Amino acid sequence: MVKRLIVLIYLLFLLVLPVGLIAWRTFGDGLGAFFEALTSSSALHAFQVTLIVAVWAVVLNTIFGVGAAILLVRHEFPGKRLLNALIDLPMAVSPVVVGLALILVYGRFGPFGGWLEGRGIQIIFSTPGMVLATVFVALPLVVRAVVPVLEELGDEQEQAATTLGASRWQTFLRITLPGIRWALAYGVVLCLARSLGEYGAVAVVSGRLVDQTQTLTLFVEERFQNFDQPAAFAAATALALIAVLTLLLTKFLRPKG
Amino acid sequence: MIQVRDVNKSFGVTPVLRDINVDVVSGSLTALLGPSGGGKSTLLRVIAGLETPDTGSVVISGVDATRMAPQKRNVGFVFQHYAAFKHLSVFRNVAFGLEIRKRPKTEIRKRVMELLELVHLESFAERYPSQLSGGQRQRMALARALAVEPQVLLLDEPFGALDAQVRKELRAWLRRLHDEVHVTTVFVTHDQEEAIEVADTIVVLAGGEVVQSGTPAEVYDNPANPFVMRFLGPVTELDGHLVRPHDLELFSAAEPGTVPATVARITRLGFEVRVELEVGGGEVWAQATRNTVDRLGLRPGDTVHVRPSEAAKPLALV
Numbered sequence: 149m150v151k152r153l154i155v156l157i158y159l160l161f162l163l164v165l166p167v168g169l170i171a172w173r174t175f176g177d178g179l180g181a182f183f184e185a186l187t188s189s190s191a192l193h194a195f196q197v198t199l200i201v202a203v204w205a206v207v208l209n210t211i212f213g214v215g216a217a218i219l220l221v222r223h224e225f226p227g228k229r230l231l232n233a234l235i236d237l238p239m240a241v242s243p244v245v246v247g248l249a250l251i252l253v254y255g256r257f258g259p260f261g262g263w264l265e266g267r268g269i270q271i272i273f274s275t276p277g278m279v280l281a282t283v284f285v286a287l288p289l290v291v292r293a294v295v296p297v298l299e300e301l302g303d304e305q306e307q308a309a310t311t312l313g314a315s316r317w318q319t320f321l322r323i324t325l326p327g328i329r330w331a332l333a334y335g336v337v338l339c340l341a342r343s344l345g346e347y348g349a350v351a352v353v354s355g356r357l358v359d360q361t362q363t364l365t366l367f368v369e370e371r372f373q374n375f376d377q378p379a380a381f382a383a384a385t386a387l388a389l390i391a392v393l394t395l396l397l398t399k400f401l402r403p404k405g
Numbered sequence: 406m407i408q409v410r411d412v413n414k415s416f417g418v419t420p421v422l423r424d425i426n427v428d429v430v431s432g433s434l435t436a437l438l439g440p441s442g443g444g445k446s447t448l449l450r451v452i453a454g455l456e457t458p459d460t461g462s463v464v465i466s467g468v469d470a471t472r473m474a475p476q477k478r479n480v481g482f483v484f485q486h487y488a489a490f491k492h493l494s495v496f497r498n499v500a501f502g503l504e505i506r507k508r509p510k511t512e513i514r515k516r517v518m519e520l521l522e523l524v525h526l527e528s529f530a531e532r533y534p535s536q537l538s539g540g541q542r543q544r545m546a547l548a549r550a551l552a553v554e555p556q557v558l559l560l561d562e563p564f565g566a567l568d569a570q571v572r573k574e575l576r577a578w579l580r581r582l583h584d585e586v587h588v589t590t591v592f593v594t595h596d597q598e599e600a601i602e603v604a605d606t607i608v609v610l611a612g613g614e615v616v617q618s619g620t621p622a623e624v625y626d627n628p629a630n631p632f633v634m635r636f637l638g639p640v641t642e643l644d645g646h647l648v649r650p651h652d653l654e655l656f657s658a659a660e661p662g663t664v665p666a667t668v669a670r671i672t673r674l675g676f677e678v679r680v681e682l683e684v685g686g687g688e689v690w691a692q693a694t695r696n697t698v699d700r701l702g703l704r705p706g707d708t709v710h711v712r713p714s715e716a717a718k719p720l721a722l723v
Contacts, residue, residue, distance in 0.1 A: 312477045313476045327492065
């Protein structure tokens with residue numbers, strides 16, 4: 149009884165109170181003010197940037213994630229353990245460090261950045277850099293969701309498909325992919341949630357250019373710093389709602405995976 | 406016709422197949438028999454193309470298939486644990502190979518239903534593998550492998566995961582199926598009874614080598630060495646020779662070639678009686694009929710005289 153109370157109070161101060169207050173402040177002036185704050189041109193642009201970055205990050209991480217999972221589970225090669233460890237690295241490295249590292253490599257004075265900029269391709273302070281940063285921080289999510297299911301699935305079904313005449317690609321599409329579909333969906337949703345909410349790495353590489361490289365999380369922070377609390381709270385609530393939605397989606401996907 | 410020539414295969418530094426030479430005659434039903442770890446599954450997978458031999462060649466119907474990808478070999482493969490496509494219905498499982506070959510829908514439907522009838526699963530077409538018993542799943546897997554009209558059907562311990570009753574039924578059923586379909590079939594088993602009952606040729610593999618091959622009767626009656634004799638059936642040791650216990654004759658008085666023995670124990674197993682004997686300090690057992698034991702009035706402690714029957718082929722132990 150006491151234990152339960154302690155847990156509830158702990159969660160109340162940590163979770164319920166802050167989130168509840170944001171919602172209360174957001175809707176304090178009614179739904180009209182909420183939608184008005186979210187439909188300003190800066191807010192809409194921030195939504196758009198967030199969506200572009202998140203979609204690219206999810207697509208890239210899905211392709212890489214499935215490929216890496218198959219490589220790790222189905223193949224033996226030198227350096228496998230190193231690859232396995234590297235995939236978890238983004239979990240351990242602070243996003244800010246990720247951002248700085250990307251600037252070092254792809255910035256104007258970095259080894260790649262200078263060469264690319266000479267060819268008219270800008271990475272840092274632009275969408276490609278933000279996508280890179282987001283891909284980096286969300287890298288392990290799809291791989292780690294798919295690997296255990298792929299292991300459990302085993303390779304006998306794939307071998308059976310091969311003996312029945314299926315090529316590698318046909319085997320992947322008809323056997324492997326349906327076998328991992330729920331785990332993959334779970335990983336994709338997690339990756340999407342992480343991509344939408346990323347702040348640190350994106351803040352560093354984006355240059356925080358309002359109406360250019362400002363994502364929704366950056367928008368919240370910038371509005372808050374400029375004492376535009378209604379806009380900040382409205383965007384924060386929108387982010388929280390998206391998070392809750394993805395969370396529900398993962399709950400829905402989890403038991404089947 | 407499958408010809409396996411001088412095949413060697415190692416996993417890391419462990420050799421699993423050594424200088425394997427096997428001929429499988431068209432239309433035959435061949436068993437690869439041996440203890441686990443003997444290399445029989447690896448050999449089957451080499452024939453299917455799921456493993457590549459380090460040296461040697463595999464020729465299927467006159468075509469060198471050694472480096473050919475498994476999907477090009479047109480072999481049917483049945484796995485011990487069925488490898489059912491869990492997300493596809495029984496119908497779609499069996500249709501898989503035909504869909505890959507882009508056959509017309511009506512033709513697929515006709516062929517799949519024929520096959521489901523052949524394996525007695527015609528009323529299960531719309532079910533999923535998880536709704537089938539082990540034996541039904543294996544029959545589905547067999548129909549799936551047969552659907553593409555393979556030149557060769559390969560079965561890897563096909564009944565190994567089933568319980569004894571279903572196993573016996575499926576064995577007899579496989580034999581009948583083979584007599585109907587006549588597809589060249591190779592199956593792996595560690596169960597000598599299964600091999601003798603089902604196959605018309607047995608290849609005994611142990612330690613990665615072919616120890617002996619021949620018809621079940623040949624291998625059982627003329628084993629190449631003590632290992633094969635032990636593996637194919639019960640044996641006992643008499644006077645430095647391995648003998649089948651059912652080839653031992655018991656007499657109340659000394660006869661030419663007999664040795665005296667003391668009865669240690671008598672176990673009646675229905676019509677068959679197991680008589681345990683002491684011969685010169687060693688232990689021997691004879692499989693006798695109840696009639697013989699009753700006629701001799703055998704009891705523990707009695708002295709009897711024992712010798713191998715004339716038909717027996719005792720194998721000298723080195």
